[in-house]
């Protein structure tokens with residue numbers, strides 16, 4: 001990833017008092033709305049825009065990513081100015097030059113094929129074009145008066161994904177795709193807001209208006225609980241669920257302690273017997289508990305595993321509980337003929353989260369939430385006098401957000417450009433390269449695969465054979481010491497590899513394996529970049545082995 005030598009020199013465009021020739025007056029500011037002020041500025045713009053628009057990966061390789069060469073402290077010292085100047089400090093051309101020289105080199109080149117540590121990766125180059133056009137149109141999807149056809153187009157994109165998830169009939173989509181009363185889902189800023197929206201709807205439906213009670217949205221959670229004769233409201237989630245669900249517990253007023261993790265098996269899937277037991281525990285009148293939803297995950301953040309969605313759906317249907325699937329990561333697997341079946345059962349969910357900025361390869365940030373029932377989002381409808389009036393088709397009526405951009409224009413266009421087949425190629429590549437990665441790990445004595453990939457995420461650790469043997473000692477204190485030693489090695493290994501800047505895998509901690517005495521620090525690889533080849537995977541492991549050898553001899 002690292003192309004350049006570390007530079008400790010000060011930025012070429014340090015904070016400084018206003019430029020003496022630049023003034024903020026009516027005439028110069030009018031120009032800001034029209035065009036670049038002169039040919040020199042235009043030339044700088046065109047130079048970089050041409051590189052970005054027509055040679056994105058080369059541009060990123062050339063300009064982005066000295067990840068650790070300059071310390072965070074040193075970087076922080078460069079950005080200590082807290083005043084806003086009255087007059088302009090720099091011309092546009094200088095600002096752009098400054099971003100390229102002072103910001104980009106110290107940003108992270110997430111597009112590198114060797115950057116396999118997180119769910120953020122290279123973009124198809126056309127995404128930048130689409131983003132630019134969406135920004136230029138500047139539609140505000142909160143209401144029809146600021147978006148018109150963009151709102152109608154968005155409904156179509158939502159219907160396409162809804163159909164991929166829930167597979168309802170053609171007649172269903174013909175009836176609902178543009179029906180003003182129907183809401184198949186909502187675009188939101190990210191997966192966190194998508195999960196929050198799903199649980200917001202589920203909470204309001206669980207505590208809907210009854211005799212003498214006008215609903216939780218209006219009356220608040222304590223009145224709702226009193227009206228329903230319960231003392232707490234819970235959400236049962238996979239033990240591997242994303243922490244955004246706990247945030248939702250806080251925001252929705254039930255308390256994040258009531259987001260209750262259900263034990264998972266060694267593969268990370270929710271254990272159904274634990275789920276049914278938890279439901280039983282919450283169901284008796286003595287428990288005075290309302291279950292708002294059960295959340296399964298399709299592609300857990302840490303290991304990429306998929307919960308047994310079909311079985312969870314069966315349990316939830318039997319108990320009449322809202323079933324939400326967090327498919328922020330794994331949702332686009334539905335594009336693949338080969339692997340879409342891994343998500344079987346998702347079509348029985350009441351709601352589903354999918355992130356556009358993950359495996360739909362969209363720029364940050366785009367989340368989506370889908371509802372099986374086109375009237376479900378009525379539970380969160382809000383009206384205002386100046387927009388979103390009752391009966392209007394303003395998308396802001398049923399949305400956690402107010403003003404928002406036309407992300408749907410980017411996703412809809414990308415679906416046209418790629419087709420489901422194009423996305424399937426990416427998904428299949430990720431899953432198959434992750435499997436190859438796992439095979440490679442199994443062949444090397446120095447490494448241990450801790451969670452095999454079900455989708456395209458795997459975890460493993462460096463575990464030298466001598467230590468592996470000691471992990472099976474009959475003496476628990478030896479096992480504990482050995483676990484700690486292995487954890488220490490992996491922490492240092494991950495840090496050194498990151499700081500060397502050639503490749504990046506992330507690190508997390510998994511629960512203890514059977515017989516082990518401590519949580520396991522593991523390395524985590526997320527394979528989504530189509531340029532991450534088998535050779536890249538081997539290089540990453542070779543580098544880790546070399547770092548370990550150097551560590552051990554030191």
Ligand SMILES: Cc1ncc(COP(=O)(O)O)c(C=O)c1O
Pocket residue numbers: 119189190191192193195242244297299300301326327328329355367
């Ligand atoms: C399974 C899952 N759900 C939800 C989220 C939250 O998504 P976002 O970061 O877009 O808010 C993530 C993020 O990694 C995730 O992996």
